[in-house]
Amino acid sequence: MTHEARRGLTMRPLIYAANWKMNHGPAAAASFAKRFLDLTAPAPERSLWFFPPAVSLAVVSQAMRSRPDVLVGAQNVHWEAKGAFTGEVSIPMVHEAGAGVVLVGHSERRHLFGETDEQVARKAAAVLRAGLKPLVCLGETLAERESGRTEHVILRQLEPLLEKVPAEEWARLVIAYEPVWAIGTGKNATPDDAAQVHELIRFTVGRRGVPGRVSILYGGSVNAGNVIALLARPELDGVLVGGASLDPDGWAELVGLGAGS
Ligand code: PGA
Numbered sequence: 001m002t003h004e005a006r007r008g009l010t011m012r013p014l015i016y017a018a019n020w021k022m023n024h025g026p027a028a029a030a031s032f033a034k035r036f037l038d039l040t041a042p043a044p045e046r047s048l049w050f051f052p053p054a055v056s057l058a059v060v061s062q063a064m065r066s067r068p069d070v071l072v073g074a075q076n077v078h079w080e081a082k083g084a085f086t087g088e089v090s091i092p093m094v095h096e097a098g099a100g101v102v103l104v105g106h107s108e109r110r111h112l113f114g115e116t117d118e119q120v121a122r123k124a125a126a127v128l129r130a131g132l133k134p135l136v137c138l139g140e141t142l143a144e145r146e147s148g149r150t151e152h153v154i155l156r157q158l159e160p161l162l163e164k165v166p167a168e169e170w171a172r173l174v175i176a177y178e179p180v181w182a183i184g185t186g187k188n189a190t191p192d193d194a195a196q197v198h199e200l201i202r203f204t205v206g207r208r209g210v211p212g213r214v215s216i217l218y219g220g221s222v223n224a225g226n227v228i229a230l231l232a233r234p235e236l237d238g239v240l241v242g243g244a245s246l247d248p249d250g251w252a253e254l255v256g257l258g259a260g261s
Pocket of ligand 1: 241244
């Protein structure tokens with residue numbers, strides 16, 4: 001199916017999401033934004049999402065305020081609005097700093113900082129209640145894939161989300177399928193591997209009464225060399241990119257690929 005036909009069906013632009021992780025403090029984020037804005041113009045077929053570190057959120061939102069095609073987001077939040085949670089940031093705080101979307105349950109949060117499926121679902125539900133969009137990350141490790149447990153892990157991660165997020169709220173939630181073995185390793189999933197898990201996710205949430213088509217991005221070692229083949233699959237609604245989003249020239253080039261190409 002062509003991108004035009006696919007978009008005709010889904011009425012959604014492709015999402016190119018940049019996860020900067022623990023890179024680009026306020027000064028570096030400001031110069032990235034300036035350069036990126038010089039290199040790109042809004043295009044109806046794509047939506048550009050940026051996840052800077054929390055301290056750079058306000059700078060990036062300010063710099064991008066004239067761009068209707070850009071959405072800025074936080075990499076993590078607590079589910080409570082305020083309180084004694086040293087080191088955490090809340091949803092109202094990131095909202096005030098310009099965030100419209102929140103990355104929830106990234107594999108580094110799950111595996112390096114011990115976030116559970118339950119906590120991820122709690123955060124996603126809180127983000128939705130506050131009127132922001134959650135971008136919820138799911139994905140299996142290499143050991144899980146090799147032992148044939150990919151499906152089991154994806155279903156386990158989806159379960160608390162299905163319990164905590166009412167069916168009608170799923171239209172505002174976006175999923176990112178990010179196999180852990182593909183993140184930062186240079187080994188991306190093949191378009192077929194990715195499409196298969198995307199279908200599993202859609203089938204599972206559909207069977208549980210979620211109406212419509214859930215938006216799902218793919219993430220894990222996406223770069224300018226593989227993005228066209230990945231986005232050629234109609235199952236993918238966009239990409240979530242770490243390493244290849246850190247340089248403004250490289251990112252401007254990548255977001256010009258895939259949509260309509
Ligand atoms: P990567 O990271 O593109 O560097 O593999 C993706 C991510 O962690 O979201």
